[in-house]
Amino acid sequence: GEDVEQSLFLSVREGDSSVINCTYTDSSSTYLYWYKQEPGAGLQLLTYIFSNMDMKQDQRLTVLLNKKDKHLSLRIADTQTGDSAIYFCAESIGGGKLIFGQGTELSVKP
Amino acid sequence: SAVISQKPSRDICQRGTSLTIQCQVDSQVTMMFWYRQQPGQSLTLIATANQGSEATYESGFVIDKFPISRPNLTFSTLTVSNMSPEDSSIYLCSVVVGTGELFFGEGSRLTVL
16 A cells, blocks of 8 residues: 655754655655644645656755655755754645655754 | 634543534635544544535544534534544644645644543
């Protein structure tokens, strides 16, 4: 079945870049998403990429998609303490449904 | 984008009771879904809420336990029936908008004692 894998933890220093990686299995996914979840909060849509794109940039966020390897990454430039949260990668499996990764907890140290 | 309101935002319930969670969207949407996030876990899709017909449930979820209503294109409810402590989770409503973006509500945090 479909599966999405992420590393569980990432720790960076404030001002550095963060790169969160994700692998997925469904090669027919049309959209891949990144969500941010702060403690006690819901999911905030950060960005998404259509499967025919290799890269998408939105301010401090850069998404890279390697469709051949089914690998997705989210790069956060100039990481701030306010970026500390859990980041979820998700792939669409048709009909608007998503399969989520386990989430990567990003810790930003001053 | 879409603004999604969920009620209640949190609740503490007794074992054996049922709770209905409401999801209201500020615009008409075709696709609406319910997800569950168990403590410390990722999100799992419960069902697709279909307007005017029965919801479509994912494997492991059944209508008797999680009845869903979708009377129109802006509103849905999820009921968690005959609750046990294992049902303690965050329940999230999500919608797809025309651009392909998928938005989530703030979630309803349920604790069952």
